[in-house]
């Protein structure tokens with residue numbers, strides 16, 4: 001039985017807590033949040049006790065692992081505290097939006113032998129993973145083009161979340177940069193990003209962008225295209241397409257059902273796509289937590305690492321620099 005403390009019980013923390021509580025070999029023993037009411041509401045749903053004192057939780061003898069789902073700018077502090085307490089960590093992405101802080105954290109972690117798995121949940125999506133597996137098995141020959149579409153449903157998230165998130169490239173595109181590395185099976189070496197404000201004035205007010213097209217080159221010469229928007233009017237648009245000399249493999253969007261309607265106004269009409277990450281990636285979040293629990297039980301190493309989080313953030317920084325300077329940027333420059 002793996003006993004979890006959930007650190008941060010907002011949107012994603014409460015969802016993770018529910019998944020942990022459903023596992024036959026895991027339980028939530030503590031819910032921590034700076035907002036006691038949120039922690040208490042989460043504990044009422046999944047069991048365990050609520051607290052606003054993380055040090056007491058990390059010292060408790062009924063915590064085998066922590067799941068960090070607090071705002072991004074609190075991750076490094078909670079990672080280091082949890083590592084010092086000897087607790088295995090499953091931490092939401094990104095590690096932080098400040099590259100220097102991430103690199104200092106990596107150096108500090110060298111003092112502790114604690115497994116840390118990073119929450120790049122999309123790697124666990126069965127459809128995206130099937131694309132990766134097909135590419136790795138050589139089904140399409142050498143990969144030539146990889147196209148990743150990732151567009152959030154509107155309207156924009158609350159301003160407080162946007163203020164804390166680090167901007168489009170570090171908060172959202174970072175998932176796509178990780179997906180690119182996952183499918184490519186090699187590193188990206190060069191990034192060229194164009195971006196714009198097309199969706200909502202709040203993004204420009206925060207010095208952020210809401211629309212982007214990013215082109216990248218891999219070490220072996222494959223080309224990658226990532227396109228992002230903070231708004232669709234048809235649901236969460238998440239597609240991955242890999243192309244090579246021997247064919248193409250694509251992970252398509254998901255809908256609530258496979259029903260299509262035909263009439264005098266439209267044919268093959270279907271429902272909007274599943275709304276957002278909690279709906280679209282439900283299976284992925286569950287598989288991610290199972291992978292973490294199974295890894296702990298087997299005494300293995302995490303399949304998604306701190307290094308993966310660091311490398312994806314390097315691509316976010318390269319994209320940001322490319323956008324600001326309007327030129328291709330090599331990852332080696334970062």
Ligand SMILES: NC(=O)c1ccc[n+]([C@@H]2O[C@H](COP(=O)([O-])OP(=O)(O)OC[C@H]3O[C@@H](n4cnc5c(N)ncnc54)[C@H](O)[C@@H]3O)[C@@H](O)[C@H]2O)c1
Pocket residue numbers: 007008009010011012013032033034035038069070071072074092093094119120121161171277
């Ligand atoms: N993998 C994914 O698909 C995915 C999706 C959404 C969010 N995230 C990540 O999860 C994290 C949380 O995002 P969210 O959307 O759930 O945010 P949220 O604002 O809904 O929830 C954050 C919670 O943390 C609490 N909190 C604030 N400061 C804290 C602190 N110092 N210690 C503990 N708790 C604190 C808040 O009270 C709130 O309940 C972010 O890092 C975000 O990037 C990942």
